[in-house]
Amino acid sequence: MGTTTPPRTLAEALRARDEKSLAGLLRARPDLLTPVPGDITQLATRAGTRASVVRALEHLDRFSLQTAEALAVAPDPAPYETLLRLLTGDGRDDGEHRGDADTAIADALPAALDTLREQALVWGEDDRLRLVRTARELLAPSPQHPSPTGLGPTVAEATAGMSPGRLQEILAAAGLPATHDPVSAVTALSALFTDRARMGELLDTAPAEALSVLDRLVWGPPYGEVTPNPTPPVKWLRDHGLLLPVSTRTVVLPREAALHLRAGRAHRVPEPRPPAVEAVAGRDPQAVDSAAAGQAFLAVATVEELLKGWNGGGPAILRAGGLSVRDLKRTATALDVSEPVAAFWTELAYAAGLLASDGEADERYAPTPAYDDWAELPAQDRWARLAAAWLAATRTPGLVGGQDAKGRALSALGPDLDRSAAPEIRHRVLALLASLEPGTAPDPETVLARLRWERPLRGASASAGGTTDLRSRIALWTLNESELLGITGRGALAAHTRALLDSGPDGAAALLAPLIPEPLDHVLLQADLTAVAPGPLERPLADMLSALADIESKGGATVYRFTPGSVRRALDAGQSAADLHAFLSTHSRTPVPQPLSYLIDDVARRHGHLRIGAASSYVRCDDEAMLNEILADKRSATLRLRRLAPTALAAQVDPASLLEGLREMGYAPAAESAEGDVLITRAGARRTPPRTPPVPVPEGPPVPDATLLGAAVRAIRAGDTAATVVRKDPADAPAATPGALPRTTSAETLATVQAAAMTGSALWIGYVNADGAASQRVIAPVRVEGGFVTAYDHTADEVRTYPLHRITGVAELADDATS
Secondary structure, three states, X not given: OOOOOOOOOHHHHHHOOOHHHHHHHHHHOHHHHOXXXXXXXXXXXXXXXXXXXXXXXXXXXXXXXXXXXXXXXOOOOEOHHHHHHHHHOOOOOOOOOOOOHHHHHHHHHHHHHHHHHHOOOEEOOOOOEEEOHHHHHHHOOOOOOOOOOOOOOOHHHHOOOOOHHHHHHHHHHOOOOOOOOHHHHHXXXXXXXHOHHHHHHHHXXXXXXXXXXXXXHOOOOOEEEOOOOOOHHHHHHHHOOOOEEOOOOEEEOOHHHHHHHOOOOOOOOOOOOOOOOOEEEEOOHHHHHHHHHHHHHHHHHHHHHHHHHOOOOOOEOOOOOOOOHHHHHHHHHHHOOOHHHHHHHHHHHHHOOOEEEOOOOOOEEEEOHHHHXXXXXXXXXXXXXXXXXXXXXXXXXXXXXXXXXXXXXXXOOOOOOEOOOHHHHHHHHHHHHHOOOOOEEEOHHHHHHHHHHHOHHHOOOHHHOOOOOHHHHHHHHHHHHHHHHOOEEOOEEOHHHHHHHHHOHHHHHHHHHHHOOOOEOOEXXXXXXXXXXXXXXXXXXXHHHHHHOEEEEOOOOEEXXXXXXXXXXXXXXXXXXXXXXXXXXXXXXXXOOHHHHHHHHHHHHHOOOOEEEOOOEEEEOOOHHHHHHHHHOHHHHHHOOEEEEOOEEEEOOOHHHHHHHHHHOOOOOEEEOOOOOEOOOOOOOOOOOOOOOOOOOOOXXXXXXXXXXXXXXXXXXXXXXXXXXXXXXXXXXOOOOOOOOOOOOHHHHHHHHHHXXXXXXXXXXXXXXXXXXXXXXXXXXXXXXXXXXXXXXXXXOEEEEEEHHHEEEEEEEOOOOOO
């Protein structure tokens, strides 16, 4: 019966894997694919680099990480039983109430080891488990980087620079016989600390104060400071080797002694099971869906209101990029929300590609052409597009108002707001909410605890259970933004959001559509110069009413207020008094109030009586008395008016300023062209050039698809075959240097390749490409002509053509080498 030789290196362990296992490694650690390794040895080398190992450790859950940390303080290699004892303890009572935790650890450990093996962080069979060297260096205790286990260095590491005489003094104080060399002294001391009975006898002789010192150090940090004249308890511990000197003022509790005091456990609180997401309230799913749908409709209306306000050109862009604090406050006031919420809506519109810079010399924000297409969609489709953009966006509005690493303020729509982890965290938070029963609102603290368990290394304060780390803050922002956007209703995940996660925007829009109120084609006019819209209005009606009246309040019903200024705005847009009367009569379910009719007629009668043109600017009017009144008014002094003719005044300000000044004085002037025609001022429609939505900043390389994984595994296998293939060397040829390219003359190369093409055999070649990069390949020549050889390349798994002058040499393969 044959036996399988255990792997001696990580490369051998990877080479023994099947294609499915290699594909799993590349899927879990996609950074290993950039670029595709040439063979298994390159793959193993790349998997052991510091940057790649750190990235892999950051994606481990807490128990898998605790398993790796336990292996880092275990002997190398360590059997499975040793690892299990480090996690469960040796069975002694250490004062901690364990309950069924040990059973849970034993059940969860095989899956944690499988995860570590799959990601090539651990290799070897269960009797010889090895942690990758780089991971051991990162996780093992050191004075510069304390271990999360709280353990210190081993006796051998702590006594590396200790004099032989001092070692013998420690042995004598501990009741151990003297030895002849430091190595045996360290071995004897380590054996004492790992012997349960003898260690117990030694501690029984320790002063009570000394045991109190050990209690403070046992769970870490294991280092302590001492004075030149330590107290008797510390002196006793130091004399007996339970505290070993690191420097003149620092001592450390050796790892073997700490493990005895901990009853053999590497971690105080192993966490083999993820914490459950607990519910704080159970609500009616229909009420949740209705609340979420109402908020979804409000979200669409808010984004539309924001972009309408910037329709004629929005705020100027700061030199460093983004909105100024003043413009953000103005936006918040216009939307009747707080500044953080205003920052969220502007960032959402930007992420959806509805808002961008206009690219002019004096850059301003303005709606994009995509906004016009979006505005024509049904409300549910508009919401689905906003929600999909929010899920995928790496921009994080919650950071607005904070500071970057250099102490500079972070502004809305500005740079440095991208956080690559944001999409993954949003999806994970919503997935946790989706795992609950419909209508269940989760406790935010348990959501954060679950996220910290799943990615413990991603947050600086995760071990303390705080919420100051970025991952926890993004999770909290996700919960708040979900409520604003209608993702959740009353804290619970809505049905249309579940469809968004499962089937995409189309499925979400289909479920949301019945919950969105139908647009109305009427309003209710009131005698106090207001109009009440009892629900959402059809788009043409809403646009016209927005030009004719000002929004006074929003909510379930929107209240519009008619003022002289709002009516003049409609007249400036080209409407006549008759048009306005007809519009109100058509769309009002109540009679048009007489005060409103009088207001429209009065403003229309005065509208355009004064004409403004460009001279620098001028005012003309057939009523000389009105011009006299303007000249006599002290408020016109800033306009610097002078009479040109009985019916004309000239001003030293531009026409726009003159229009604004006269309107502030209570007049209703109209602008005119150089030909004397009235200029119609329509609602602005400034648009940026076509813009694409901002591209999310990826968090590392993208996860490869099945096609890429299959091709990469075949290429790695083929490259490994080329690197490890057995070849025939001529009897008189000198021994080849491992890894060196074969060397033959041009004539020998041509003859060998031609013979292989005739016999259909495979060859091992050295090849240098046009860039000067050398490689080894295994090819099966098919045709040789014109200075080129066409062959099936086993390394690339395809047919290729190679110039003969770039082949450095060839060698025949041993029999069945490629089989």
